[in-house]
Amino acid sequence: MKIHQLSLFLENKPGQMVQPCRVLADAGIGIHTLTLADTQQFGLLRLIVTDWEQGRAILEQAGYLVNVTEVVAVEVADRPGGLAGLLDLFEASDINIEYMYAFTFGREDKAVLIFRFDQPDAAIGRLRAAGVNVVNGVELAARIHA
Amino acid sequence: MSGEAPGGVFHPASAPDYVPLAQMRQLQLERLRAVVRRAYDRVDLFRRRLDERNFPPDGLGTLADIERLPFTTKADLRDTYPFGLFASPIEDVVRVHASSGTTGKPIVVAYTRHDLEVWTSVMVRAFAACGLNRGDVLQNAYGYGLFTGGLGAHYGAEALGATVIPVSGGNTDRQIMVLKDFRVTAICCTPSYFTHLIERAAELGVGMRDLPLRVGIFGAEPWTESMRRHIEIEAGIQAFDIYGLSEIIGPGVAIECPCHRGLHIFEDHFYPEVIDPETGRVMPDGEEGELVLTTLSKQAMPMIRYRTRDITALAGEPCPCGRTVRRMGRIARRSDDMFIIRGVNVFPSQIEAALLAVEGALPHYQILLTRHKGLDAMEVQVEVTPELFSDKIGALEGLRQRLAYAVEHTLGLKVEITLAAPRSIRRSEGKAERVIDRRNLTKEVRHEDPSTVSVP
Numbered sequence: 001m002k003i004h005q006l007s008l009f010l011e012n013k014p015g016q017m018v019q020p021c022r023v024l025a026d027a028g029i030g031i032h033t034l035t036l037a038d039t040q041q042f043g044l045l046r047l048i049v050t051d052w053e054q055g056r057a058i059l060e061q062a063g064y065l066v067n068v069t070e071v072v073a074v075e076v077a078d079r080p081g082g083l084a085g086l087l088d089l090f091e092a093s094d095i096n097i098e099y100m101y102a103f104t105f106g107r108e109d110k111a112v113l114i115f116r117f118d119q120p121d122a123a124i125g126r127l128r129a130a131g132v133n134v135v136n137g138v139e140l141a142a143r144i145h146a
Numbered sequence: 147m148s149g150e151a152p153g154g155v156f157h158p159a160s161a162p163d164y165v166p167l168a169q170m171r172q173l174q175l176e177r178l179r180a181v182v183r184r185a186y187d188r189v190d191l192f193r194r195r196l197d198e199r200n201f202p203p204d205g206l207g208t209l210a211d212i213e214r215l216p217f218t219t220k221a222d223l224r225d226t227y228p229f230g231l232f233a234s235p236i237e238d239v240v241r242v243h244a245s246s247g248t249t250g251k252p253i254v255v256a257y258t259r260h261d262l263e264v265w266t267s268v269m270v271r272a273f274a275a276c277g278l279n280r281g282d283v284l285q286n287a288y289g290y291g292l293f294t295g296g297l298g299a300h301y302g303a304e305a306l307g308a309t310v311i312p313v314s315g316g317n318t319d320r321q322i323m324v325l326k327d328f329r330v331t332a333i334c335c336t337p338s339y340f341t342h343l344i345e346r347a348a349e350l351g352v353g354m355r356d357l358p359l360r361v362g363i364f365g366a367e368p369w370t371e372s373m374r375r376h377i378e379i380e381a382g383i384q385a386f387d388i389y390g391l392s393e394i395i396g397p398g399v400a401i402e403c404p405c406h407r408g409l410h411i412f413e414d415h416f417y418p419e420v421i422d423p424e425t426g427r428v429m430p431d432g433e434e435g436e437l438v439l440t441t442l443s444k445q446a447m448p449m450i451r452y453r454t455r456d457i458t459a460l461a462g463e464p465c466p467c468g469r470t471v472r473r474m475g476r477i478a479r480r481s482d483d484m485f486i487i488r489g490v491n492v493f494p495s496q497i498e499a500a501l502l503a504v505e506g507a508l509p510h511y512q513i514l515l516t517r518h519k520g521l522d523a524m525e526v527q528v529e530v531t532p533e534l535f536s537d538k539i540g541a542l543e544g545l546r547q548r549l550a551y552a553v554e555h556t557l558g559l560k561v562e563i564t565l566a567a568p569r570s571i572r573r574s575e576g577k578a579e580r581v582i583d584r585r586n587l588t589k590e591v592r593h594e595d596p597s598t599v600s601v602p
Binding site: 005007009010011037039041042044046063064065067069098099116 | 530531535536537539542543546564565566567569570
């Protein structure tokens with residue numbers, strides 16, 4: 001149920017983004033979604049790609065430090081209150097959201113949220129119990145490309 | 147103290163700096179014999195080394211025999227930390243100071259009351275050589291504390307009869323206020339800090355050239371002729387270089403005279419040699435090598451042939467000022483990887499020890515030294531390793547803070563830690579290039595003839 005996210009360490013200077021994207025492109029690996037977190041000194045590029053294992057291998061070959069993290073993708077209604085309703089599920093729990101990012105894929109009035117939980121399994125259990133659609137990697141790819 | 151008339155004016159010509167050479171050599175030989183005897187009788191390490199060489203402690207026939215004595219190194223101070231090289235019982239030690247060692251622990255130095263009197267007397271001679279006397283107001287901006295600079299300059303200037311303002315280091319705006327309001331005529335600090343004061347004074351609208359300040363005594367870090375010209379023109383003062391190190395006494399080992407042709411060594415207390423750092427062979431005067439110093443009168447912690455790691459050359463020819471003691475060229479570089487930042491001695495091995503303590507393994511790193519508006523800054527770039535890499539910003543920022551804390555705690559200096567991508571720091575063939583110094587400390591011309599120095 002969990003999705004593999006690749007994280008790359010980038011120095012905070014011009015030209016750092018294009019190189020890993022080109023490495024992935026040359027290997028025919030697509031990027032479903034990404035987020036760039038930046039500090040004054042460095043950046044973290046987090047990617048969900050079409051083939052995380054091959055993606056990691058070729059990025060490492062290219063000299064990148066790659067961290068693989070299991071994240072949870074959740075489908076949510078793309079309307080006001082969609083996210084708030086979902087976050088209510090965790091308010092009274094001890095499950096912590098380390099970070100999250102969102103994207104829409106232009107259909108069904110749905111958005112996909114990517115969560116990094118400190119306790120992913122407990123989080124999935126709680127989401128399922130509330131009837132939330134937790135999306136796996138295959139489904140995610142199918143939805144994006146449909 | 148020689149040359150000091152009670153309540154009177156110290157006249158530098160009464161100091162041992164002017165005695166005929168033959169008389170000085172005789173004094174040095176007598177004192178060298180006594181200090182070797184003292185170290186042999188009281189310091190285990192030294193006795194063991196002489197015995198291994200079958201060299202009798204009274205075996206010095208001439209001054210040249212000093213070449214047969216073993217060297218003392220910074221590692222000896224580290225290995226005997228803290229009190230192992232003391233030659234006086236603790237009851238006779240009235241002061242200790244400390245400076246940075248090559249790893250986490252500092253090195254400790256000790257003084258008897260007599261040692262402090264000697265230190266004060268050489269500082270009196272140093273200040274007098276710079277033209278200071280009673281009536282001068284000295285702003286002492288060297289740090290007071292374990293560092294020898296603050297207290298060494300303080301007691302010397304007081305004994306000379308100058309008015310001492312013990313302002314210590316830091317708080318730049320207050321320094322400028324004191325400089326202006328107290329009608330200061332002389333200042334001592336590191337040369338880089340003084341260039342920072344010049345910059346800041348200009349920002350505050352204080353014209354340094356219009357102040358009564360006329361003399362600056364700068365030391366505790368390497369500087370250059372071009373820095374001297376900049377300081378002298380911008381501040382309207384005469385700038386003097388002072389040399390010293392804690393292991394020998396602190397500041398006051400050598401001082402420039404107004405001729406600025408190198409630094410006169412107070413040879414009646416500190417015997418200088420210059421050696422080839424590779425072979426240990428003694429070089430003739432005029433040839434460049436590593437400065438080796440022997441304390442001739444120190445009681446609490448005699449240093450026999452201490453390897454300073456500072457590269458210089460000795461000049462024996464007479465100086466127009468009339469002093470007979472030999473001069474050493476300005477220190478431009480060292481024979482080890484130590485560097486000096488804001489007056490603090492730093493060894494890359496200290497930084498390594500701190501990084502290792504945090505990371506558990508030694509990451510690839512590089513130290514970058516820069517100078518901005520006269521202030522030195524140190525950045526340590528550390529490559530992120532797979533073990534420590536995280537997808538969480540907080541974890542990486544936490545790592546950066548832990549590294550900064552560890553390095554700052556070890557050195558007592560502010561440091562900027564930058565996390566770098568793997569393999570982004572250039573690998574050199576052979577010995578890693580750990581320190582990149584961009585402070586423009588260009589190589590010096592030694593013993594320049596002042597008449598050839600062009601003023602821009």
